[in-house]
Amino acid sequence: MTHAAKETLVVSNLHVSVDGQEILKGVNLEIGRGEIHALMGPNGSGKSTLGYAIMGHPSYEVTSGTIELVDADGTRHDILAMEPDQRARAGVFLAFQRPMSIPGVRLADFLRHAVTNVRNPDRKEGHELMPMRDFRTELKSKMGELSMDTEFARRYVNDGFSGGEMKRAEILQLAMLRPKFAVLDETDSGLDADAVRLASESIARIGGAEMGILIITHHEQLLEHNIPLKTHVMLGGKIVESGGPELAQELHKRGYERIRAAYPEAAAAEKAMEESARAVSV
Amino acid sequence: MSTGFDESSTLAAVHSQLGEINKYDFRTDSPAVFKARRGLDASIVSQISEMKGEPAWMRDFRLKSLEIFESKPMPHWGGHVGIDFQDIFYYLKPAEQQGKTWEEVPDAIKKTFDRLGIPEAERKFLSGVKAQFESEVVYGSLQEDLAKKGVLFTDTDTAVREHPDLLREYFGKIIPPTDNKFAALNSAVWSGGSFIYVPKGVKIEFPLQAYFRINAESMGQFERTLIIVDEGAQVHYVEGCTAPMYSTESLHSAVVEIVVKRGGRCRYTTIQNWANNIYNLVTKRAMAYGDSMMEWIDGNLGSHLTMKYPAVYMMEPGARGEILSIAFASAGQHQDAGAKLVHAAPHTSGRIVSKSISKNGGRASYRGLVRVEPGAKKSKSSVVCDALILDDRSRSDTYPYIEIEEQDVSIGHEASVSKIGEEQLFYLMSRGLSEAEASTMIVGGFIEPLVKELPMEYAVEMNRLIELQMEGSVG
Ligand SMILES: Nc1ncnc2c1ncn2[C@@H]1O[C@H](COP(=O)(O)OP(=O)(O)OP(=O)(O)O)[C@@H](O)[C@H]1O
Numbered sequence: 203m204t205h206a207a208k209e210t211l212v213v214s215n216l217h218v219s220v221d222g223q224e225i226l227k228g229v230n231l232e233i234g235r236g237e238i239h240a241l242m243g244p245n246g247s248g249k250s251t252l253g254y255a256i257m258g259h260p261s262y263e264v265t266s267g268t269i270e271l272v273d274a275d276g277t278r279h280d281i282l283a284m285e286p287d288q289r290a291r292a293g294v295f296l297a298f299q300r301p302m303s304i305p306g307v308r309l310a311d312f313l314r315h316a317v318t319n320v321r322n323p324d325r326k327e328g329h330e331l332m333p334m335r336d337f338r339t340e341l342k343s344k345m346g347e348l349s350m351d352t353e354f355a356r357r358y359v360n361d362g363f364s365g366g367e368m369k370r371a372e373i374l375q376l377a378m379l380r381p382k383f384a385v386l387d388e389t390d391s392g393l394d395a396d397a398v399r400l401a402s403e404s405i406a407r408i409g410g411a412e413m414g415i416l417i418i419t420h421h422e423q424l425l426e427h428n429i430p431l432k433t434h435v436m437l438g439g440k441i442v443e444s445g446g447p448e449l450a451q452e453l454h455k456r457g458y459e460r461i462r463a464a465y466p467e468a469a470a471a472e473k474a475m476e477e478s479a480r481a482v483s484v
Numbered sequence: 485m486s487t488g489f490d491e492s493s494t495l496a497a498v499h500s501q502l503g504e505i506n507k508y509d510f511r512t513d514s515p516a517v518f519k520a521r522r523g524l525d526a527s528i529v530s531q532i533s534e535m536k537g538e539p540a541w542m543r544d545f546r547l548k549s550l551e552i553f554e555s556k557p558m559p560h561w562g563g564h565v566g567i568d569f570q571d572i573f574y575y576l577k578p579a580e581q582q583g584k585t586w587e588e589v590p591d592a593i594k595k596t597f598d599r600l601g602i603p604e605a606e607r608k609f610l611s612g613v614k615a616q617f618e619s620e621v622v623y624g625s626l627q628e629d630l631a632k633k634g635v636l637f638t639d640t641d642t643a644v645r646e647h648p649d650l651l652r653e654y655f656g657k658i659i660p661p662t663d664n665k666f667a668a669l670n671s672a673v674w675s676g677g678s679f680i681y682v683p684k685g686v687k688i689e690f691p692l693q694a695y696f697r698i699n700a701e702s703m704g705q706f707e708r709t710l711i712i713v714d715e716g717a718q719v720h721y722v723e724g725c726t727a728p729m730y731s732t733e734s735l736h737s738a739v740v741e742i743v744v745k746r747g748g749r750c751r752y753t754t755i756q757n758w759a760n761n762i763y764n765l766v767t768k769r770a771m772a773y774g775d776s777m778m779e780w781i782d783g784n785l786g787s788h789l790t791m792k793y794p795a796v797y798m799m800e801p802g803a804r805g806e807i808l809s810i811a812f813a814s815a816g817q818h819q820d821a822g823a824k825l826v827h828a829a830p831h832t833s834g835r836i837v838s839k840s841i842s843k844n845g846g847r848a849s850y851r852g853l854v855r856v857e858p859g860a861k862k863s864k865s866s867v868v869c870d871a872l873i874l875d876d877r878s879r880s881d882t883y884p885y886i887e888i889e890e891q892d893v894s895i896g897h898e899a900s901v902s903k904i905g906e907e908q909l910f911y912l913m914s915r916g917l918s919e920a921e922a923s924t925m926i927v928g929g930f931i932e933p934l935v936k937e938l939p940m941e942y943a944v945e946m947n948r949l950i951e952l953q954m955e956g957s958v959g
């Protein structure tokens with residue numbers, strides 16, 4: 203175990219099942235605040251599952267292993283014992299690959315609740331919200347930085363948003379909530395070329411030296427302004443290899459053949475997972 | 485509040501003034517001599533009529549209605565009405581109703597008043613501690629202005645005495661006592677309610693509500709409301725209020741009759757939040773004539789059983805009817821709510837939007853009828869009813885009836901039933917909202933399309949009510 207001098211998100215030997223089917227088969231990962239990590243891997247390898255498990259999605263059952271927040275002084279907080287909202291209040295964030303739409307709920311109202319809770323972790327229901335005026339000012343400036351029209355905040359959460367608008371709204375939430383640790387699950391997919399550049403710059407600015415970020419991506423552009431300290435490759439529910447930024451470039455250029463060949467066991471697990479997924483869908 | 489007609493005279497302002505002024509201003513009646521007894525028969529009905537000093541035609545109408553009530557079977561639809569009709573006081577003089585003290589009002593009700601921020605004076609009125617509500621001081625100027633325009637706005641008892649011609653023309657004509665058992669009961673023993681007449685071309689710009697009447701009788705068990713909107717006139721009436729209505733009597737059966745003449749517009753908004761012991765069996769119907777528009781906005785919370793299906797009969801070409809209905813059923817509650825649209829003329833159009841929520845074992849039913857009479861060509865109707873069920877113990881049913889006796893029409897019906905999605909909850913919770921907050925937000929979003937139709941203050945209160953209803957529902 204490392205004795206980090208900064209706060210760290212530590213995932214150890216994590217096994218996760220959905221409907222009794224094991225998806226993650228022992229994942230280890232350590233992200234310190236201020237660090238950027240990239241997570242790559244073929245479709246269906248378990249990347250989103252890791253994000254959900256970190257955030258506490260009820261369908262994703264952790265069968266063994268731990269996820270902890272470790273303070274700079276070494277104090278450990280068991281994330282798995284927390285409900286998703288407590289995790290958010292503890293500083294964990296997930297930008298969804300496919301955000302949910304909540305018809306009738308305005309983005310601004312939702313965000314005002316979210317921001318209030320995350321900044322006052324002990325707030326009880328019905329207690330006062332962040333003053334409207336302060337909230338509006340902050341929201342407006344953040345939306346400006348993301349080139350979003352303020353009118354957009356009046357729309358219902360993800361309801362009828364275009365793919366790009368959804369991703370932008372996720373980044374807006376990231377900017378407003380300023381978590382300690384964020385998993386960005388394909389936040390670059392669905393964005394046009396200009397929007398990806400903007401997203402990449404924004405994430406770099408929002409993250410700064412304070413945030414630990416796990417960027418899940420199939421592309422390189424998001425990593426242009428967010429040069430990863432480490433790149434991890436997931437295959438068949440395991441992180442099989444970690445390297446520097448050059449690994450991301452290699453995978454992007456050459457795909458996963460070398461990886462599959464180098465890790466036959468994980469490749470076999472991938473096959474098995476694909477087959478069982480097919481069996482379920484039949 | 486100089487004229488009461490300018491933009492600044494919002495209901496909220498009126499409410500707060502009401503709180504101030506009425507501290508000093510409750511009227512104290514001398515106790516009445518008459519002591520009603522329980523039960524229902526011709527002598528009690530005659531006595532009620534006599535006490536009110538009614539003309540013979542009204543007394544005869546009541547007695548006839550009683551016969552009809554006795555001859556009619558209980559409705560076979562809706563919920564089970566477990567009421568012993570002989571074990572009820574059918575008429576209480578205001579002074580008797582006033583016998584109750586604030587201490588007797590249940591704590592739960594008081595707490596809700598607190599949470600809603602209802603002014604002291606209104607609390608007593610709403611909980612039945614004060615039967616009469618002296619509004620002359622607050623609404624004097626409004627009353628004056630309405631009077632200048634020829635608008636009549638009184639309680640219906642007064643109208644029987646002062647406006648007999650209008651009453652004899654319309655009272656009991658839109659909803660005759662033969663319509664259903666509860667309409668017959670109301671016709672026999674009715675008391676209180678509002679009477680409104682808006683003359684030709686007069687448009688009332690702010691919502692009217694019962695508070696504006698002078699000496700309004702307490703929200704009665706058997707209210708009778710009649711609204712006549714003359715040609716090209718316009719009115720928005722807001723009935724009751726969103727505070728929980730607490731009453732020791734368990735049967736409430738109101739009748740609301742509305743006529744909207746050529747080119748007129750009427751919107752009738754109700755949000756009722758009854759205590760859990762109440763049977764609330766209401767008949768509401770509007771006749772809409774050429775190119776007129778009738779809208780019902782109907783919110784039902786609480787009660788043991790509510791049966792209520794506001795109706796619009798579109799009688800002449802160009803008439804439009806719209807019914808927006810929200811029902812929230814929680815533990816021990818059955819909301820059997822819906823709407824009725826009758827296309828009795830060509831080129832009429834109607835719309836029903838119903839949203840129901842059930843939780844903690846509550847049951848919400850949508851019961852609706854769209855009827856197109858022969859010859860009502862080119863009529864259009866659309867029905868959308870969405871139900872949201874919050875847990876496995878709760879229930880939602882849909883009973884849509886469609887009777888079409890004309891080919892050349894367009895009728896649409898959509899229904900959906902959904903549960904609060906685990907995915908939606910997770911999404912909101914992942915942003916720091918507690919499970920309860922997240923559920924409340926999803927429910928609020930579900931009814932948002934209807935709530936935004938409400939006047940501002942009512943929208944705010946509606947949302948607060950939903951929050952109260954949602955409290956403690958999860959966990
Ligand atoms: N809720 C679920 N129900 C059923 N199967 C699931 C569920 N979530 C994930 N899986 C299965 O788990 C495996 C991993 O899925 P996951 O979404 O984590 O992959 P991913 O690496 O994010 O893929 P992609 O790159 O396509 O987003 C897949 O086989 C998927 O079908």
Ligand SMILES: [Mg+2]
Nearest residue numbers: 249250251299
């Ligand atoms: Mg994924």
